[in-house]
Amino acid sequence: MLEAINLSKSYNDHQALADLNLSVKSGEVFCLLGANGAGKTTTINLFMGFIPATSGQAKINDLDVATQSGESKRYIAYIPENLMLYPNLTGLENLDYFCGLGGKRNSKEQLEELLTQSGLQESFIHKRVNSYSKGMRQKVGIALARARGAKALLLDEPTSGLDPKASNEFSGLLQEMKENGVATLMATHDLFRAKDTGTHIGIMREGELKHTVSANSVSLSELEELYLETMKLEKAILQ
């Protein structure tokens, strides 16, 4: 569903992403771990078509993001680190608006149900978003992904800044989507969450994907050790 083929991005002399190759199939959750500036967000942005690739291809459902941008976006949903919605509209109105832009028509009842299923309290559905917490906005994002019937989900540090309860709820929702066959590519700093929700974990450093492991094949401590080892190497190189 999601595929990067020799995907690279550079800004002048700086190589933000170098020859990335990865593939995320339906029902898989690929978590990208790495320090700030490792290239996680650049990868997500390249898949979203927000920035053009220097070389290589990003494909969604076999559609090249660069040349078939509009068509490829039909299959994806995107939740950034801090999902921003229109503060003067209610959660329901925001969901209705973004669904409409994506060409999806849902009844008011369907949208209300989607928001409830995504964990948003009923009492907040008709309240303006300016009264929402970050976790509540992320839930609207999940509801949007569901409403759109997205086959792939691109998440850029979605649990960053969420309290443990909200983070847990979010992971539960991701789990549900995974079971429904959604392919997910998630950039995160959270090793525990990556191990908990991911099927595959990639560790990035300086724009390169250094390791890819199956979440089932490593324990949390092994993952932590591998991660720290990779980071130490980075530190050593920098010194």
Next chain:
Amino acid sequence: MIKKIALKEFKENLREGRFRVSVIIVLLLLIMAAWLSYDYYASVQQQHSAAKENARNIWVSQDDKNPHSAAHYGTYAFKPKYPLALIDPGVDKYSGISIFLEAHNRNESQYMAAADQTGLARFGDLTPDFILLFIIPLLIILVAYNSFTREKEQGTLQLLKSQGLSLWKLTLGKWGGIFLPVLIITTGLFVIATIFLSGLSDFGQLSYIALIIMFLVYLCYYAIIINISLVVSALTKQSGISLVILLAVWILICLAMPKASSNLADTIYPYPSRQAFATEVEKDKKAGLDGHNPWSQAAKDFERETLEEYGVDSLSQLPFNFDGYRMQKGEEHEAQVYFKHYTKLKETYKQQTKVYQASALLSPFLPARFLSMALARTDYGTHWDFADAAENYRLELQRALNTDFAENSSYGDWAYRADKKLWKDIPDFSYIPPTTAEVMQNNWSSFVLLFLWLFASFGGLKLTTHKI
């Protein structure tokens, strides 16, 4: 999809206090401006009707008298007020409301309302056209300045882009969301104006076509302002910067350019001073036949030519009163002099108009302003037309009086008295302003400039869309 975006923008705006307060202020100003305009015009119309009736009564009430005495006694031509002047009073306050019609002289219009005002009038009047031309564009800027910058600042732009939405459709949706409230306010104003004006018989027949065209001109003007605002909002990253740029644009196109073009036009193509103009006219008049001076060389030449033409030896043998005949010929000479000098003035006016039109390439305000005044029949073009009509009436009046004198008396009979019935037989002055078709024909270049702005600004918006 465009409709969905437009309705969402409209809904968001309605929920913003800034928008609601701005709209309420604009509506209050519009109501106040409409009321003040109505009050002013009702008062002017009443005075106009009374003065017109009075002037006619004075003319027809003259006793038996020499027609040339009646010609010097004179009468007035009053410029009628038209319904759309309530929306755009144009230059009415500066162009005068009546012209005194007398023998030998083409007088300037007089009784300018501006002359009766205090120095505070320099601040301008609160009229509907002021709201339509200055305040609504400001409202548009206040609504549109952060159309794209807000999306960038609050981070919703990325989510929008992730929906696979065409940026041009997003732009058109935003355009519609801003245009919708402007359309509602403008339509409301014009519908109320139509209902209100159609019931005012005192203000003459309302031209619905002119009203509709004026409405469309304003909508075009607003569409251009929306386009400019969206272009700036798309190109800037911060709302504050966008607002500052747009306010500077508003000052430039609505305030600075009109004044600069006026000064430029006056510098390049200056009108002669009133004194210089009068001196030139007097000089040319003296060079020809003066109906009152039978001893001048021109009068003697004309006398000789007339005797030769009729094959008689003396003026008393002519089949008409030569004094009346000479008066008429003198009048015709003076009319030619006035025609020559007023044609020069008109040429200057046309040249100045060209400067304004060239300036309109830098300001969409100018073509909108000119078209609005022209359609309301309150522009200088209509004033010139009225002044020409008044002059033609004056010449016909003089011809009728001199002809009566020449045909009904004998040479040297200055004691001749025309029957007072003659005054009634001469019809009152009646002025028909240019039709809407004529107005459009006379102002085609302003229409072209306005459409040029409309298409160019839409083109600019389309190009800018890729940079959002």
